[in-house]
Amino acid sequence: MTVEQGQSAFITGGASGIGRALAVALACRGVHVTILDLNSDQGEEAVRLVEEEHARLSYKPSSPSAIFIRCDVTKSDELAAAFTRHHDVFGRLHICINSAGILTGAQPFHEHEEAWRKVIDLNLVAVINGTCKAIQAMKDHGGLILNISSVYAYVPSLNDPIYATSKAGVAMFTRSLATVGMGIRVNALCPEFVETPLFSGVPSFFLDYLRDKVGLVEMEKVVAAAFSIFDDENKVGECLSVPANRPTEVWPDEESKRKNQIFKKDGSIFAAGDFD
Numbered sequence: 217m218t219v220e221q222g223q224s225a226f227i228t229g230g231a232s233g234i235g236r237a238l239a240v241a242l243a244c245r246g247v248h249v250t251i252l253d254l255n256s257d258q259g260e261e262a263v264r265l266v267e268e269e270h271a272r273l274s275y276k277p278s279s280p281s282a283i284f285i286r287c288d289v290t291k292s293d294e295l296a297a298a299f300t301r302h303h304d305v306f307g308r309l310h311i312c313i314n315s316a317g318i319l320t321g322a323q324p325f326h327e328h329e330e331a332w333r334k335v336i337d338l339n340l341v342a343v344i345n346g347t348c349k350a351i352q353a354m355k356d357h358g359g360l361i362l363n364i365s366s367v368y369a370y371v372p373s374l375n376d377p378i379y380a381t382s383k384a385g386v387a388m389f390t391r392s393l394a395t396v397g398m399g400i401r402v403n404a405l406c407p408e409f410v411e412t413p414l415f416s417g418v419p420s421f422f423l424d425y426l427r428d429k430v431g432l433v434e435m436e437k438v439v440a441a442a443f444s445i446f447d448d449e450n451k452v453g454e455c456l457s458v459p460a461n462r463p464t465e466v467w468p469d470e471e472s473k474r475k476n477q478i479f480k481k482d483g484s485i486f487a488a489g490d491f492d
């Protein structure tokens with residue numbers, strides 16, 4: 217499946233940043249969107265942006281262009297109810313994007329356990345849950361699932377080990393779903409630093425440092441990377457690295473994948489679920 221007019225997408229964290237940019241970009245292709253977020257004002261604003269894009273198209277949708285659902289995605293019952301509502305409104309789920317995430321700098325050695333568990337609950341557990349619920353919703357007709365991981369899937373974060381752990385988990389979970397089948401393609405994006413409200417909780421010098429010394433990824437590049445996955449039916453269980461100063465590329469590269477394969481005693485490759 218690739219992206220087509222009239223499909224519907226379900227986007228966690230769709231009120232802001234990367235989730236919102238993807239909602240608007242999908243709307244440009246005539247896709248209907250359910251925005252899930254904690255932030256109602258920005259969620260309603262994202263709905264308006266999607267409606268504006270639909271109004272620009274000659275396409276006249278028969279169902280709403282977009283709906284907002286206030287939902288804490290770490291609460292499984294709220295997330296389940298949101299999937300049901302999406303189905304009730306749009307009849308089917310074609311695309312699920314798990315973008316809701318936080319960056320708190322929670323230090324596991326110095327802070328209360330609750331602080332770092334919150335990061336894992338949102339950035340990893342809710343992504344797993346959202347992916348599983350999306351697979352349930354798509355199992356009869358296929359679909360696209362995009363999980364937003366990070367450069368910290370493969371670069372250690374010396375000052376935020378829990379964030380890096382959550383993102384590495386998202387990447388490996390996604391890669392391990394390469395053979396999920398049912399016409400469902402699960403992939404992940406691993407962007408470097410993108411200027412979004414994600415950084416509002418960290419000291420401003422950090423963002424200044426990134427801007428001046430490291431480089432920031434343009435949002436257009438993140439959106440283009442997402443669509444390169446959506447539009448390529450061969451992309452399954454892949455992570456796409458989106459750096460600021462180099463072209464977007466699949467991670468890990470083919471050589472690393474080959475090097476880290478596990479071989480059976482007969483010399484053939486052992487892959488997950490491959491028992492003969």
Ligand SMILES: NC(=O)c1ccc[n+]([C@@H]2O[C@H](COP(=O)([O-])OP(=O)(O)OC[C@H]3O[C@@H](n4cnc5c(N)ncnc54)[C@H](O)[C@@H]3O)[C@@H](O)[C@H]2O)c1
Binds near residue numbers: 234
């Ligand atoms: N901005 C970056 O540099 C960058 C780089 C790599 C990966 N990412 C990842 O991309 C994703 C989106 O980040 P962003 O930069 O767009 O940040 P953002 O802060 O702009 O967007 C995140 C959204 O998630 C929502 N959210 C937070 N907790 C929630 C919850 N419990 N339930 C529902 N919604 C919740 C927030 O309200 C917000 O609207 C995150 O997973 C982030 O880790 C961001």
